[in-house]
Amino acid sequence: MNRRHFLKQMGQGSLLVGTGAFPMEALAAAKPEITHITLLHTNDVHSRIDPFPMDGTKTQGLGGAARRASLIQQIRKQNANVLLFDAGDIFQGTPFFNFYGGELEMKLMSEMGYDAAAIGNHDFDAGMDGLLKQLPHANFPLLNINYDFTNTILRNKVQPYKIFQKEGIKIGVFGVGIELQGLVAEQNFAGTQYIDPLIPATKTATFLKEEMKCDYVVCLSHLGYKFNDNKSKICDIHLAEKSKNIDLIIGGHTHTFMDKPDIRKNIVDAPVVINQVGWAGLMLGRLDIYFEKSRAAQCAECKNIYIGK
Amino acid sequence: MKKYPFCLNLFKVCIVACLLLLGFSCKPKHRYLSDVKVKYYQMAKADSLPPADTTLERLIAGYRVKLDAEMNEVVGKTAKELLHFQPISPLGIWAAETIHRQTALYVGQKIDITCFGHNGLRIKSLPNGNVTRGKLFELMPFDNFLVVMDADSVAIQQLLNLAAFKGGWPVAGATYEVQNQKAQQIIIQGEPLQSGKIYKLATSDYVANGGDNAFFLKTVKRKELTKLMRDAFIEGVISTQKAGQLLDAEIDERVKIIKK
Numbered sequence: 001m002n003r004r005h006f007l008k009q010m011g012q013g014s015l016l017v018g019t020g021a022f023p024m025e026a027l028a029a030a031k032p033e034i035t036h037i038t039l040l041h042t043n044d045v046h047s048r049i050d051p052f053p054m055d056g057t058k059t060q061g062l063g064g065a066a067r068r069a070s071l072i073q074q075i076r077k078q079n080a081n082v083l084l085f086d087a088g089d090i091f092q093g094t095p096f097f098n099f100y101g102g103e104l105e106m107k108l109m110s111e112m113g114y115d116a117a118a119i120g121n122h123d124f125d126a127g128m129d130g131l132l133k134q135l136p137h138a139n140f141p142l143l144n145i146n147y148d149f150t151n152t153i154l155r156n157k158v159q160p161y162k163i164f165q166k167e168g169i170k171i172g173v174f175g176v177g178i179e180l181q182g183l184v185a186e187q188n189f190a191g192t193q194y195i196d197p198l199i200p201a202t203k204t205a206t207f208l209k210e211e212m213k214c215d216y217v218v219c220l221s222h223l224g225y226k227f228n229d230n231k232s233k234i235c236d237i238h239l240a241e242k243s244k245n246i247d248l249i250i251g252g253h254t255h256t257f258m259d260k261p262d263i264r265k266n267i268v269d270a271p272v273v274i275n276q277v278g279w280a281g282l283m284l285g286r287l288d289i290y291f292e293k294s295r296a297a298q299c300a301e302c303k304n305i306y307i308g309k
Numbered sequence: 310m311k312k313y314p315f316c317l318n319l320f321k322v323c324i325v326a327c328l329l330l331l332g333f334s335c336k337p338k339h340r341y342l343s344d345v346k347v348k349y350y351q352m353a354k355a356d357s358l359p360p361a362d363t364t365l366e367r368l369i370a371g372y373r374v375k376l377d378a379e380m381n382e383v384v385g386k387t388a389k390e391l392l393h394f395q396p397i398s399p400l401g402i403w404a405a406e407t408i409h410r411q412t413a414l415y416v417g418q419k420i421d422i423t424c425f426g427h428n429g430l431r432i433k434s435l436p437n438g439n440v441t442r443g444k445l446f447e448l449m450p451f452d453n454f455l456v457v458m459d460a461d462s463v464a465i466q467q468l469l470n471l472a473a474f475k476g477g478w479p480v481a482g483a484t485y486e487v488q489n490q491k492a493q494q495i496i497i498q499g500e501p502l503q504s505g506k507i508y509k510l511a512t513s514d515y516v517a518n519g520g521d522n523a524f525f526l527k528t529v530k531r532k533e534l535t536k537l538m539r540d541a542f543i544e545g546v547i548s549t550q551k552a553g554q555l556l557d558a559e560i561d562e563r564v565k566i567i568k569k
Contacts, residue, residue: 034343046431047450050373055437055438057433058434059433062352063352064352064361067360067361069362069364069365070359070360070361071352071359092450093450094446095376095446095450098450099372099375099376100372104372107368108368108369111365125451182524185520215342229475247342258349260347261347277349282351283351283352284350284352286347286349286350287347288348290342290343290345291342291343
């Protein structure tokens with residue numbers, strides 16, 4: 001907050017400089033100025049609006065949108081710089097979806113202040129018209145760069161990327177989705193052209209970093225963490241290792257619970273963090289990212305500290 | 310003379326301004342990322358979490374009224390918790406047998422083999438005790454319809470190969486072994502898979518239309534039922550309840566892993 005105000009003053013002109021040395025001193029005396037951004041994320045919530053019922057199963061009593069909402073609120077009180085994302089498969093899994101087609105899911109996510117979401121394969125389960133019908137209930141964009149919706153009713157309804165600014169730090173976010181053929185009933189995505197995400201992902205990430213001057217690039221991915229039965233299929237690990245300019249992949253699809261984020265090296269040997277938090281809203285992921293203004297290198301070292309479940 | 314100090318001042322200001330501008334334009338393109346920390350919040354019933362948000366609770370409550378009336382109805386009872394796992398599980402066996410039986414009932418003829426995707430069943434288990442209609446919606450949330458196909462031995466082999474490759478799919482009316490991600494020793498209705506024979510195969514329209522990579526089924530002759538797979542489960546559970554029985558299944562050797 002202070003920093004932005006300070007920069008604004010600087011930007012307004014050099015008059016202040018002439019009248020006194022105050023800003024120069026402030027600049028010199030500044031401790032390494034740190035901007036702390038908290039990224040919160042979910043994936044594959046699958047219409048889990050209520051906690052799992054108390055029926056003796058392993059997940060009984062866990063999850064629930066209202067509790068997630070209050071946890072998010074609590075975190076927002078500690079740090080105003082929060083970004084909240086979902087990596088797709090918002091829909092399908094409880095009667096709430098069968099009855100209301102995803103309306104409540106979108107309304108709840110809007111209430112919670114989600115900033116963006118990727119599109120999962122199950123988000124097509126009510127067809128493209130079903131998805132289109134729910135978009136007015138979402139006050140956040142769906143992001144995707146590798147589904148070409150030009151010949152469908154979703155044309156211009158999905159954004160490729162969105163840039164968020166927090167205290168002058170620019171976070172570029174884009175979305176990628178899994179191949180739908182063989183996974184989604186054909187009539188539910190007819191006309192949608194799937195494009196292998198690898199090349200467009202690097203292209204978008206490079207655009208965000210170099211042209212849009214983003215400090216950090218996040219990919220919301222519904223590709224899946226990895227596929228043991230099909231090692232050549234594009235997944236988050238492949239995406240991380242074969243791309244560049246992506247700093248973080250927030251994943252989904254494979255319902256993977258991770259003990260700690262997976263850190264891979266990309267084609268230019270820069271680290272890429274992959275994180276995913278299972279499914280059904282059983283977990284909320286949190287990544288605290290600290291940006292230091294006064295140091296020159298970008299992401300020379302990324303530390304990951306596992307704080308615990 | 311009088312103007313000179315002013316000009317000097319202006320000059321100074323300009324110099325500083327230029328230096329500043331230069332400084333800013335030379336600043337690194339991206340900010341140094343000094344640290345990334347992670348934390349996972351388990352959404353447990355633990356007291357460590359703040360109480361549920363009341364605004365959201367109210368929003369949900371409005372939607373829940375209509376839902377609860379229907380979904381909380383107990384339609385059956387299990388003998389024990391029926392778990393779902395691969396290659397074959399009590400829940401998988403129960404589900405395949407239920408679809409096998411119900412489909413035969415709906416079409417009025419014998420079904421030779423029933424098979425559908427492991428991931429078509431969307432819960433990890435049916436709980437011990439009461440089973441609500443809502444739980445069966447969770448078991449089968451998709452609006453998939455039943456399909457009966459006239460599948461030849463090649464299509465059956467391909468389907469069970471796919472099942473084997475995917476780690477084992479629920480099956481009824483048949484058994485198979487998994488070796489090197491392929492199906493072998495296929496027995497249907499007590500007889501080895503017979504080349505050239507046409508089998509009545511019950512599955513979901515999702516699989517029949519090539520879902521889960523079952524592309525080879527797309528051209529197979531079929532009869533599409535207007536019955537949702539979920540309704541078949543619900544009706545199967547209700548008829549078991551009416552017969553005074555419990556929902557149950559024991560794991561058996563219908564899907565045997567020889568070598569992955």
